[in-house]
Amino acid sequence: MGEESGDSTPRRRHSRAGKLPGRQDWSSWPHYQAAATGFRGYWYPVTYSSQITTKPRQVTLLGEKIVLIRDNGTVFALKDRCPHRGVPLSEGNQQFPGTISCPYHGWTFDLATGELKAAITDGPASPICGKVTQPTYEVTERLGMVWVFVGDGEDAPPIDSQLPEELVGNAAVVGSRMQPRAGNWRFACENGYDEGHAKYLHRTALWRLFKAMPVWNETRIVRRGRWIYRVQEKQYWDADFPGLGKWSNQAWYKMKPPTEVGNIGNTTTHRKVNPVIAAQEFPGFASVSMPGVLRIVYPTFIHYEFYVPVDADRHLYVGVMASFGKGVKTWPFYAKYLGFVRWLFHGQFSGQDRWMVEVTDAPPERLYRPDDSLLKWRKLAEDVSEERAKRLRAEGLESVGRPTDN
Amino acid sequence: MGEESGDSTPRRRHSRAGKLPGRQDWSSWPHYQAAATGFRGYWYPVTYSSQITTKPRQVTLLGEKIVLIRDNGTVFALKDRCPHRGVPLSEGNQQFPGTISCPYHGWTFDLATGELKAAITDGPASPICGKVTQPTYEVTERLGMVWVFVGDGEDAPPIDSQLPEELVGNAAVVGSRMQPRAGNWRFACENGYDEGHAKYLHRTALWRLFKAMPVWNETRIVRRGRWIYRVQEKQYWDADFPGLGKWSNQAWYKMKPPTEVGNIGNTTTHRKVNPVIAAQEFPGFASVSMPGVLRIVYPTFIHYEFYVPVDADRHLYVGVMASFGKGVKTWPFYAKYLGFVRWLFHGQFSGQDRWMVEVTDAPPERLYRPDDSLLKWRKLAEDVSEERAKRLRAEGLESVGRPTDN
Amino acid sequence: MGEESGDSTPRRRHSRAGKLPGRQDWSSWPHYQAAATGFRGYWYPVTYSSQITTKPRQVTLLGEKIVLIRDNGTVFALKDRCPHRGVPLSEGNQQFPGTISCPYHGWTFDLATGELKAAITDGPASPICGKVTQPTYEVTERLGMVWVFVGDGEDAPPIDSQLPEELVGNAAVVGSRMQPRAGNWRFACENGYDEGHAKYLHRTALWRLFKAMPVWNETRIVRRGRWIYRVQEKQYWDADFPGLGKWSNQAWYKMKPPTEVGNIGNTTTHRKVNPVIAAQEFPGFASVSMPGVLRIVYPTFIHYEFYVPVDADRHLYVGVMASFGKGVKTWPFYAKYLGFVRWLFHGQFSGQDRWMVEVTDAPPERLYRPDDSLLKWRKLAEDVSEERAKRLRAEGLESVGRPTDN
Incomplete structure (x- = not known):
């Protein structure tokens, strides 16, 4: 049940809501502004070491889907999308040591090199073998965690040079x-x-x-x-x-x-x-x-x-x-x-x-x-970032998501 | 288990689905068409009076987020976004009477004027004080409800002129x-x-x-x-x-x-x-x-x-x-x-x-x-709306969401 | 608790993630590429026959919302959007045999022809009657299922010509x-x-x-x-x-x-x-x-x-x-x-x-x-599809979602 407030309208000044005050964007720092999904050229921890076994697992890092799998004690990382029909390799498993196979048609990639070693359902002489290479990522383990390097084709620096000294x-x-x-x-x-x-x-x-x-x-x-x-x-x-x-x-x-x-x-x-x-x-x-x-x-x-x-x-x-x-x-x-x-x-x-x-x-x-x-x-x-951009250009490489892309 | 329908296909005429019949848009009423989020220049009831206490509360009105708080019996309304880093003031609370403080860094605004009275974590002599004013809204209480005026910088009319006579x-x-x-x-x-x-x-x-x-x-x-x-x-x-x-x-x-x-x-x-x-x-x-x-x-x-x-x-x-x-x-x-x-x-x-x-x-x-x-x-x-638009223009004001914006 | 892996970084080659390999689109098959929501000109099974009774029911087929209803034993299908204010006819019911009425204002359509037979709330002499026709679809029943033909205005072929021989x-x-x-x-x-x-x-x-x-x-x-x-x-x-x-x-x-x-x-x-x-x-x-x-x-x-x-x-x-x-x-x-x-x-x-x-x-x-x-x-x-497109053009008809639309 309502009760009347007999007060007249307060005399406070009304301010119009319009353009917000202050800095409108981060264009003073173009690399920083472009780095919404992170800076490329670094090692990142992505999961506990204990989480990575022979069962493949997907992580997303800097917007990229990556499959991690442990083979004979070592962790490997590949782009988590079979080039055939786009199915995640992380839904598959291992049919041969040192490889991972897509669950759909058995495309089988070498974990270390990304090379397509077999397309099982096309037999041993499949002409596609050797013509497809899956992108891989460098991986290492430190502090009980798995670290993945995301770059633009340059050599990864030793992780020790990036960890706190x-x-x-x-x-x-x-x-x-x-x-x-x-x-x-x-x-x-x-x-x-x-x-x-x-x-x-x-x-x-x-x-x-x-x-x-x-x-x-x-x-x-x-x-x-x-x-x-x-x-x-x-x-x-x-x-x-x-x-x-x-x-x-x-x-x-x-x-x-x-x-x-x-x-x-x-x-x-x-x-x-x-x-x-x-x-x-x-x-x-x-x-x-x-x-x-x-x-x-x-x-x-x-x-x-x-x-x-x-x-x-x-x-x-x-x-x-x-x-x-x-x-x-x-x-x-x-x-x-x-x-x-x-x-x-x-x-x-x-x-x-x-x-x-x-x-x-x-x-x-x-x-x-x-x-x-x-x-x-x-x-x-x-x-x-500007220093790195110069280094990349000197090597003829180009960064994904560089400032001018945005 | 299926059962055959021996009937032949009915002889009804098939009509093609294409452009829909009738009026395609509301461009005959440009102000009305532009008012998807409401008409500016009016008082609106937003909540029961009993809901507004010393604990701040967010409401959305005409697409704008507004924080409501009761201080010493009176309800106040401010834009619910701290200009510092965009945090809602409604997540904060009162550190001093007559003010509201952002939960993040303690920016403290005068409820009545919107003026930044203190940035607690920058000390008493913070140079930013007096340089920032948070937009406020006129508020009143009628019929057991809190009413907020959303305009474009013009003086709010008395709510009595808008209520049913x-x-x-x-x-x-x-x-x-x-x-x-x-x-x-x-x-x-x-x-x-x-x-x-x-x-x-x-x-x-x-x-x-x-x-x-x-x-x-x-x-x-x-x-x-x-x-x-x-x-x-x-x-x-x-x-x-x-x-x-x-x-x-x-x-x-x-x-x-x-x-x-x-x-x-x-x-x-x-x-x-x-x-x-x-x-x-x-x-x-x-x-x-x-x-x-x-x-x-x-x-x-x-x-x-x-x-x-x-x-x-x-x-x-x-x-x-x-x-x-x-x-x-x-x-x-x-x-x-x-x-x-x-x-x-x-x-x-x-x-x-x-x-x-x-x-x-x-x-x-x-x-x-x-x-x-x-x-x-x-x-x-x-x-x-056209009459109001003329009045605003005469005062040198401009409406948010006016027809030509859309 | 972490444990250091003393290994140096593996020497695997890092591949840059960029443009994906292989075929980039389906433009080699323009009709197929355009048929994301299906090919028009065919009969499709949409539900079990037993599911369609005198209570109207909505299905979506090739992106179109269709109301199905059984009247006196026969299934009928109309576009499921009242042309008046866009309300689904499937939310309404039957007021007269052989018709369906919109729940909002009682617009009443002939099931067989789609003709607006009455706008109940505008009385028997409503001038809109006869001026509005709701699109209908040809329907039949086979194998215990209801089949609907979605075309572009052409005559539906007998379903027998499309079923497995x-x-x-x-x-x-x-x-x-x-x-x-x-x-x-x-x-x-x-x-x-x-x-x-x-x-x-x-x-x-x-x-x-x-x-x-x-x-x-x-x-x-x-x-x-x-x-x-x-x-x-x-x-x-x-x-x-x-x-x-x-x-x-x-x-x-x-x-x-x-x-x-x-x-x-x-x-x-x-x-x-x-x-x-x-x-x-x-x-x-x-x-x-x-x-x-x-x-x-x-x-x-x-x-x-x-x-x-x-x-x-x-x-x-x-x-x-x-x-x-x-x-x-x-x-x-x-x-x-x-x-x-x-x-x-x-x-x-x-x-x-x-x-x-x-x-x-x-x-x-x-x-x-x-x-x-x-x-x-x-x-x-x-x-x-190309053969059908030629037939349609010869009849002066045009397909919705034809390749050049995309």
Whole structure:
């Protein structure tokens, strides 16, 4: 039953909804803008090693459907579309060692070379053999995961040259979590490296329950080699907003900043820092590199995030935690990781990021001061991509999805 | 198991399926044709007042996403997209009175003006403050519902100038029902005002179970002020169709027309007509006005339908029943409304309309004589829209979705 | 927990994913390419006869929505869209014998001619009567199913001229199965007539559990009248693939070819072949005719498949088994059919085909030697369609969806 509001219409000014404010597109970074389905020329983790057996399995990476299969211990990857009638090879199986056969007519491809070795239903002398080669992908295994290289015909670089340096050569125990997520991979990566949101969005995360976070920071971004680092110049633990009032992330039950040990960016006071970690914590605790790899240095471990493009609307979140050490020293990490870090950090904390990545809708976008971290990341991506484009042109190769295609 | 039909192929003539007959588009009414997502420049009811609390809520109106929130008793409406990265403000909450904050980075907007008052994660002196203004909408509450004005930058007219006149200033009790429905709002409005379908489609409705309806009428449409009225010249209670036979809506258990009291369009013989109702029943019991408001005058109450455009494919059905009177006199209406009118009229009767609005697929369309009511409604909409377009041009404003856009 | 793979990156050559190999489109057969929603000018089975009663029912055929209704024992078909406002007539019912009425305003069409006989809500003298004619389709019943002719205004040929010849005039008992399926009808038809896949895809079907199949055949295609036949020149029961090894469909529990009785294409040694079947088994056991009818001659029955186009993405699979004979002789067929043939053959065996038709994605396609059967089928379709196009032009008619439309 209704009740009349006797008020007259409020006198607020009505604004017309028209063109959205701010930057209308990402044309300032043409390579980045064109990379909706990811950057080519990199290794990407696509699944756990344990998931790939002799039963073929389809994954989608950078918009391409790929069949993965393990043969005699080694993982192989081919384009997952039989050239005959377009049927996925991943629906088939192995009829001969070292091959995969399409389920429809038994076209049988060599796993290593992609060569059509037999068309079973056309007999041993089928004239088509040797005339068809299925595209293959380079594959390797690292950190308990299968990695696939997607390029444009160039030689794949060694994966070690792309992995975070400290993961190459150092003994480490790692825990990981792979989760298919909605949203473009660039929103995920920008969210990961974004300086601003953690202090607001994650203020309610259980992971931060007993640890205060600053309200805002003064920050600058520094490039060192393949990585750009976020350097905290100054942290502000509370603030008084003109016309609004005070706002703070602190509470009596949260550890105060001066005595804070495990706080992000404040690891230098920690008692027993592992030497591998100590080497990484300068110049900043948060860094990012191509093709979308985030590294956060905590006092006792390093956390990585790989934002793997599935297609323009979906990505694979790969979170990895690494503790550097050997033998008995690593047991506490295992226990802690399995006991609650996995659920709390990868799950609940990261679930807030997942939520934002799903609902982000940009450009148009109106950036603000803390987005300098985003701008620097886009510039890194742009510069590195332009270098690669030059290399490809010098080799007479051409990239799929290059900027001028869009 | 099959059985042969020994018949030879029937000799019926086969007609080729090609271009559909009749009117191919609505270009005779360019404003109307362009108004797939509704007419701008009007107040629309969007939800019950009780639904809007301090927890923000998103509604879609004329294709625009709007966040509604109640602050200190007053409802406010803003465009539901943070200009920073496109996140819905309705996913956020209030950090300071009189504001709403985006959940991602804490951008905080003044509810009344849309001004960006703080970007929490950039500190109190953030240079972006004062440089961003979020579009707002004028809002008011009437009849237990929240109404939002969607325009093109012009001043909103007082809502009283748009509500049915008898609802302004008269004491009334109202019952209402809001239901999201599939189908374009124009099909819903045309269905509501359509002269022809009631007598056929609704012949089986329980609401009509004991009341006969004519087979067909002679009708003309008359404009008075903002409204066009359907005037019944003559009613035919049964008919003999050449080559087919007799057809009638009458039955022994239905009240016959001469003694009919509660029959549509036949209210003048009613004993105690409320003066408000009596004032409305001439020149016709069914009338319609912009931007899609139907009014049906019954002997003891008036029924209204508002067809609120959500987007091109969905609308919000808002049915309102009003009884004019005060105090004890209104109790029987409450009892009757809550007891069965709400279910029978709004529900079952109106469910038949809902069904037709969902399956209507026009243009193309081949209209017939009773569709004069539709043509007059389209003409009203066209004329009123052309007047508004002239006013906007005179003010230097331009309408979103004006005919030439399409 | 991860484990490092110490291997260096495999040295497999990476191939760039670019343009797909083989034939890029079907422009060599323009009529066939244009026939995504089927060929016009044919009778198609659309439902079981028992499904059509006095309650109207919608079917989609060649992308057209058609209402079917039985009146006084005869089935009628009209375009299922009232020309007034686009409402499906199948949502209405009968108000007068020999007619169907739209549920919205009671427009009433003659079932046989499509003529608008009454617009009930405009009274007996409605000026629109006689000015609107709804397109109708010719309908007949055969083999327990309703068949509809979709053409371009030409006279429908007698259905007997299109049915497999042996089904006209011979006593037969038939069992059938109709199943809506995903995928374009052409993939279904090409799969049905495809020479190659049966020996590989179906090697695991229970239907073949105790019967060996060859690995590959030498085959040629021969046209006789409306049909093209697959003639097996030679069958190879096992094969040794260079570099891979031996491969065979034989097993100790499968009947060996020399003593094989019920094997496909090997029926001449069968003891008591029915004379109707004997007449069909030369020159080959598998044949196909327009507009997509497959015939497989088994020793004791004939199996037919009709691939009925619903729209570009869906088809209706109609499997029919016919045993030729009368009276007591037919009982074993009934028992066998109902007992397990229906489940095993139509269901499990045909389910493998269904799977492939769903995942086929062509063109592009890279055909191989056994695809000569596909090429000959496409040529048949093309030649017959070109003849029809000439006939239509001579009559001054024009086909919907003719090649130049696409």
